[in-house]
Amino acid sequence: MQVVLNYLKRNQARFVAELCDYLRFPSVSAQPQHKKDLHACAGWLVDHCRKIGLEARLCPTAGHPIVVAKTPRSNGPRKPRFMVYGHYDVQPPEPLDLWKSPPFAPRIVGRSIYARGSTDNKGQNFAHLKAVEAYFKTGTPLPCDLTFVIEGEEEVGSANLAKFLKTRRAELQCDAVVVSDTGMPSPKHPALTYSLRGIIAFEITVFGPSRDLHSGGFGGAVENPAMALARLLAQLRDASGRVTIPGFYNDIPPLSAYERKQFARLPIKDRDLQKLLGVKKLFGERGFTPTEQRSARPTFEINGLTSGYQGQGSKTIVPAWARAKITCRLVPNQRPSEIRKLVCRHIEKICPPTVRLKIEAGHGAEAYLMSPTSASARAALRALEAAFGCPPVVMREGGSIPIVNDFKKILGADSLLLGLGLPDDNAHSPNEKFNLDCFAKGQAMSAHLWQELSRPRV
């Protein structure tokens, strides 16, 4: 093992330069004009995997292609088999004027590398590739077989991945999936995430008059769809953030004493969180700590609002329509299809008859939960401790990685969520960054992990 760790240490500078190449692709999956960039990025990744010594290929899908890369299979006795999942697509970089340097021109400041996709998720999946490279280039035998599955549609809902898993179920069968796409509370608190929130996305459009109307000539005798939308939205949440849609909380079990104790171990203070977010005051559902609110409780969140005139100055109109983009985060036991129905039914019920309502469903995913005390969880915690040199924490995370439920359902495998992101990494925000120590320690964690996971269980 030491030779692997030494190789990693010796090659950090090159690894960072390679990561910069990876980050230069504007692989924004949500924006059709970047289709070619996604293909180019996937092609680069396949080449890189082959250079390392993996057997890599590009698998086309109805959307963006999936990169599959495997360790060469030996003829000996069957080894444990693990899958590493990641994604090469990134969030849209907008608003561009808030970036201190261009989002696809990586910039290194101190121990941080700034670029869209640096922490989410290119830097994290690249750390695992570098660990495998270290095994291969030092001639160290891997105690397991590995398959990397790095997709290009995670940020738009992984629409084609489930079909891919089903089609190749036999080939992809494994003992566990390893995913580094979550976070850790601080560089001194490496973490295993054992639960994720689910999600439903949808758009609400409220239509009023057949065209924008002169607000002088007609205002007062016609419903303003922007106001109708505001009134609709305002009825869906109370002042503390608790969702007021009947039945929304019905299936949620209470948090156990064990879990609340683990939450309390996490190092983040309310004051620090408030400072980090730049808000005047924290906010959230009564009876829960901020950590619980943002990882173990569901939400109703407006992601965007659009209506009428948005340019400079004023335009005196009653707009023809108004739209809200919404996502609800869900927690274990809330079924997305069921919650979607509850939400739609309630909105339809309270929508006034003076406007026409259209609700368009977007992506959806169940929440995820695995036991934080299982054998594989304990193996992962040992790898974290060895690499980071301090005791790890177990935690829930508020984000969603919809595909982990498919790994469980289709491949029968738990997902070990061993995230390398820090709270101030600005994932999905301008000036996204990735910490280069997390990058290096993540590689070491990955190197240890295959040893720990492959030990005969006791």
Place this chain on the structure above:
Amino acid sequence: MQVVLNYLKRNQARFVAELCDYLRFPSVSAQPQHKKDLHACAGWLVDHCRKIGLEARLCPTAGHPIVVAKTPRSNGPRKPRFMVYGHYDVQPPEPLDLWKSPPFAPRIVGRSIYARGSTDNKGQNFAHLKAVEAYFKTGTPLPCDLTFVIEGEEEVGSANLAKFLKTRRAELQCDAVVVSDTGMPSPKHPALTYSLRGIIAFEITVFGPSRDLHSGGFGGAVENPAMALARLLAQLRDASGRVTIPGFYNDIPPLSAYERKQFARLPIKDRDLQKLLGVKKLFGERGFTPTEQRSARPTFEINGLTSGYQGQGSKTIVPAWARAKITCRLVPNQRPSEIRKLVCRHIEKICPPTVRLKIEAGHGAEAYLMSPTSASARAALRALEAAFGCPPVVMREGGSIPIVNDFKKILGADSLLLGLGLPDDNAHSPNEKFNLDCFAKGQAMSAHLWQELSRPRV
């Protein structure tokens, strides 16, 4: 008088040809590239006034010039003196692809002339000029002195007109101002508009976190500014459109029985209005008819909403800020500065402490009201009836013409709003038109008006 009316009748064909010349100037005041066209149009108008027999000149301003044209002053006893106000500038014609013929190539179909500026306002001010021509060319003595003030910046806020009025207060002093820049409900309902709504414009911005946040990582523990804005807005109006800001209605006198009777005489049916607007159902403050709601009652109208992600698909963020563009239409006795204060104070009061609020003031204007039963109003109604051959209506209009308050304040004169536009004239829209019967009857109305207004009052 009959000789004047005969002259008008005999010369309609030529008048229409001259109006076409006037309409060919693309005098778009909002677009800097048309500066020369505005000058050319104003120059043509001065020449035309001189040809008629008026003493005309071009008065430069910081913006586009004002045309001033006067009847030659006689040495006899002081006659009543009136001002005719109009504007030779027009709205931008865009979107051009929706025009059935080029906006500055007048086209006559049946009894309509299609061109940008035809109804708003060239056709209407030209009708008044033709009436004066008829007096002069038939040697009929005018019972009053007239001053035409035809400006080039009405469509961009008349920024230089108030200063012009103040500088020439003595010269422009008059007994009433006549403005044909409003509408009539139908060709059989000539109208005197005796009231206009005022306006205040402002923008509300609600700031949350210092940047867009990942809604998975942080959602639940931080207020969503788009939701805070929706909840704020929803508290400012009730379900029927009544503004809930304390004091908003304090200074509004009730509608008199006389006024409500006049409203009820207007020919527009709820069903027709609903069809015209393309809405499922009309809407508005209880206790008032749609006509009253859109002309005699104040409003709180969202003109635009902006927050977070507005592109295709979904972006799972808690946006950093959310903004609403607002205009309130005001009615007589509501003071814009006072209402602005009430609105701001209330919004500041109900804004939650979890977000930061910014309210930016935009333009404002008082409502206008003159007595519909005054001597000059009655004189105007007699002129309308004589010209159109049917009983006129008195009405309020919901739009704002800020300059009429300056006429009152600076010159001390009421404005008689005698509009010749029809509801389907498409003012400010593609395929603007002007009805040639309204043009001809408008000339006759103007000819009668000077007789009626100049009669010794009884």
